[in-house]
Structure formats: structure tokens, C-alpha cells
Amino acid sequence: MTTPMLTKNQTLVFDVLTKAEGPLSAYTILDKLRDNGFRAPLQVYRALDKLLEYGVVHRLESINSFVACAHPHENCHSHGLVAFAICESCGQVTEFHDHEVDHRLMGWLKSQKFTAEKSTIEIRGHCASCAA
Amino acid sequence: MTTPMLTKNQTLVFDVLTKAEGPLSAYTILDKLRDNGFRAPLQVYRALDKLLEYGVVHRLESINSFVACAHPHENCHSHGLVAFAICESCGQVTEFHDHEVDHRLMGWLKSQKFTAEKSTIEIRGHCASCAA
DNA sequence: TCAATTGCGTTATGCTATAACGTGTGCGAT
């Protein structure tokens, strides 16, 4: 899928995520955009839905947050599963793709005749800087 | 970790999950236990916290639900990462473990000097029965 | 006996996400 022109709200939300150090919750995004006229959660969620659809933003299910894709010039939808390492101390998120992991998971799913649509691979722990 | 004797509330919650066809939300569990004296969400969440700690219940982050472990006589904490296939039509959950996937993910994490503590691998889609 | 731990019950609150309604704008078909 090619990413269409972003609307005003989509651009505002995307910029906030891009400038953020780490993942943000929808309500945190809302707070950061109050000065830009945002008043309600739905304004954020609607923009996020589109950004997720375009593949330029990822949702981190285990922490109810959103993060800009680390590969802005490729298309994450096109290279298989995405995995995230999430530091519980500093919030830093590292995104990575591994073809072998894809292959194993997909192989198992196929053996079960299970049709995959969305995937979530998230590891919480502590990054190198934050490790005691 | 060996699973200690369950308390009354823990037993009630565990039984509900064991008898359920698929994953249940905390509030659904609460509703099913009103006749047993449950009145507040915390009663459910506190029991769930312990059951998760003992490894006899899994939390499905992507659907905010809980499911009894499919391997009741082993200990899921002892055999690496756990992955789930979740059918979005019928709610059926299949749990599986793959050593190769573990190995790849752990290898990558180690290369990043990332210390893993909790992991989430969840695939949503449609099971064999529900596939159109 | 005393202190520490654990489980439990209750009330209140906070965080996350969507339903339902209406408005306005652009654009192709009739």
C-alpha cells in the first residue's frame, strides 16, 4: 500500500509521534495537541487508525501505546512480522524484523490452517543502558 | 516455580477460565462470579495476578483477556516463549511453543544487550473452522 | 505478644476506546 497524502489531523498526530522519544498513549497525544485544537480522544484515534492502516505507525498492544515506524522509507506491511523490544525503564522501543521468525511462525500457522491477519510480538524488559 | 494451593477466589477464577471455551475479560469473569459473592473488579484482578504469577493462566494483551494455560501439568514459565493464535470469529485460542522462534528472538535480544522479562506473541486471524 | 505478610472486601477513581449524532467539503454521475 502506498501512503496517501496525510490530512491535517493525521499530520499533527504523526509529527507528535515522530518527535517523541518513545511510545505515546492516545491520551498523551491528545494532551500534546490541545493547543492545536484537539479536544476529544476520537480525533486522535481516527488519525491513528489511518496511520496504522498506512503502516507508518505501530500499536504496542502490551502498553496501549503508539510509536512511529522506525523504517519510515520502507513499508512495514511489506516485510512480514515486526517485533518490538520495549524497555520498561526508559520506554525506548527497538523495532526489528526477522525472516526466520516469520518463517517458523507462519509455518506453524499454516500447519494449523490458521489464516493470520494481525500479529503482535513484543518483548518487555530492560535495554542495555537501563540494565542494572 | 511450583504452584501453591490456590485460595478460594483464585480457585473460583481459575475454574471459570478452565471451563470457558475461550479467553474471557476480567469483567466477564466478574459477571460469572457474582453469584459466588464477587462484587468488584479487584477481586478478579487480584486472583488473576496470582494465577499469572503461577503460570497457570495467560494474559492476551491484544484482546485484554485471560485464558487458562493449555498445558496444565507442565509449567509454561519453564519452556520459553509462548505464542497464541487467536481466532477473531469464534474466539478460539491455540497456544504453542517453538524453540527455534525462541532462539532467534533471544539471540537478537542478546545482541542488543536487552534483558527480556515478559514476552507477548499473539497472532489474530481466522481458524480452520472459521475461514471463509 | 508483637510484627509482618497475605488475602479479602469496598469505594472511588483513572485510563483506554468506541457509539452515535451532526457538519462540511469535494467530486463524479445524471
Add this chain to the structure above:
DNA sequence: ATCGCACACGTTATAGCATAACGCAATTGA
């Protein structure tokens, strides 16, 4: 032109998920 449709947007209200903070009771071990 104007009708119909798709889409983005704004607003209010509500639904759904999770925890804070308080107090009480039973257990255990010093």
C-alpha cells in the same frame, strides 16, 4: 446544476479495562 456519495472532522456521551487507597481478618514466625 444538483444530486448522491465518500470522507474527514467536531462533539457529547458512554462503554470497557485497570488500579489507588482504605480498612479488616487470618496466619505465621520471632
